[in-house]
Structures are given as structure tokens and as C-alpha cells.
Amino acid sequence: MANKLVYVLNGPNLNLLGLREPDIYGHDTLDDIAAMLEDRAQTLGMEIDMRQSNHEGHLLDWMHEAQSKGAAAILLNAGALTHTSVALYDAIRSIKVPVIEVHLSNPHAREEFRRHSYVGMAAKGSIAGFGAKSYLLALEAAALI
Numbered sequence: 001m002a003n004k005l006v007y008v009l010n011g012p013n014l015n016l017l018g019l020r021e022p023d024i025y026g027h028d029t030l031d032d033i034a035a036m037l038e039d040r041a042q043t044l045g046m047e048i049d050m051r052q053s054n055h056e057g058h059l060l061d062w063m064h065e066a067q068s069k070g071a072a073a074i075l076l077n078a079g080a081l082t083h084t085s086v087a088l089y090d091a092i093r094s095i096k097v098p099v100i101e102v103h104l105s106n107p108h109a110r111e112e113f114r115r116h117s118y119v120g121m122a123a124k125g126s127i128a129g130f131g132a133k134s135y136l137l138a139l140e141a142a143a144l145i
């Protein structure tokens with residue numbers, strides 16, 4: 001049987017991961033996280049396609065692409081767009097692919113403005129607060145749904 005394809009989409013500023021604010025986001029870079037996910041995906045019989053963009057439209061296009069490629073799930077860390085983007089909310093609702101919201105930090109334990117999530121309102125579920133391991137936990141969830 002073919003491997004389940006999982007898109008892992010990362011939004012604004014996440015290209016800086018591991019380089020700034022390690023107290024909040026940890027020391028792992030996005031490449032480190034991609035390597036961890038690739039490793040785990042192999043044992044789960046999954047294929048990872050991981051991307052990052054600072055542009056909202058790229059995230060929207062990639063979500064539509066995931067749908068047309070028949071992806072089994074999308075892991076989405078939309079960065080700050082999580083808290084502002086109605087377009088992401090609409091995109092998640094417009095596709096059949098289940099979206100799992102991922103955050104390194106726990107937005108609920110931070111500033112008030114991070115407590116609202118447009119992504120979370122439309123996502124299948126959310127995993128937050130476990131640093132880079134949030135992505136691994138989200139992948140495990142994707143394997144179960």
C-alpha cells in the first residue's frame with residue numbers, strides 16, 4: 001500500500017527557529033524538525049512534505065495542493081497568522097484533508113491575543129506546548145485518523 005502523504009506547513013518567521021528566542025521555541029531548527037519527522041514517518045509508513053513561507057498566500061496554495069495530491073493530513077503551524085487569518089480558516093473548511101494545528105509554545109499560557117485561533121476553530125484538533133515534539137505528536141495523531 002502507498003505511504004500516507006502528510007503536508008507539514010509552517011508560517012511566518014518559523015524559518016528563524018533555533019536562531020532566536022530559544023527560551024520560548026527551543027533550539028531545534030526547522031531542518032532539525034523535518035529530520036525528526038522524516039525518521040518517524042518512515043516507521044509509520046508515511047511520507048512528509050515539509051515547507052515554510054512568510055507569505056499567507058503560499059500557505060493557502062499549499063493547502064489546496066495537498067487536497068489535489070490526495071494528502072492524508074496537513075500539520076499546520078501558521079505562526080502568528082493563527083490568530084489573525086480568516087483566509088486560513090476558510091481554506092481549512094474548504095478542503096476535505098484533515099488539518100492538525102501545531103504550536104511549539106502553548107499560546108494559551110502567553111499573551112491574551114494568542115488565545116484566539118482561527119486555525120483551531122476549523123482544525124480537526126490542536127497540539128501545542130511540547131516544543132519540537134508537538135510536530136511528532138501531531139504526526140502520531142495523523143497516523144491515527
Ligand code: CA2
Nearest residue numbers: 013014016017020021079080103104105
Ligand atoms: O508556538 C508556536 O509554534 C507559534 O505558532 C509561533 C508563532 C507565534 O506567533 C504563535 O503564537 C505560536 C511565532 C513564530 C515565530 O517564530 C520565531 C522563531 C524564532 C524566533 C522568533 C520567532
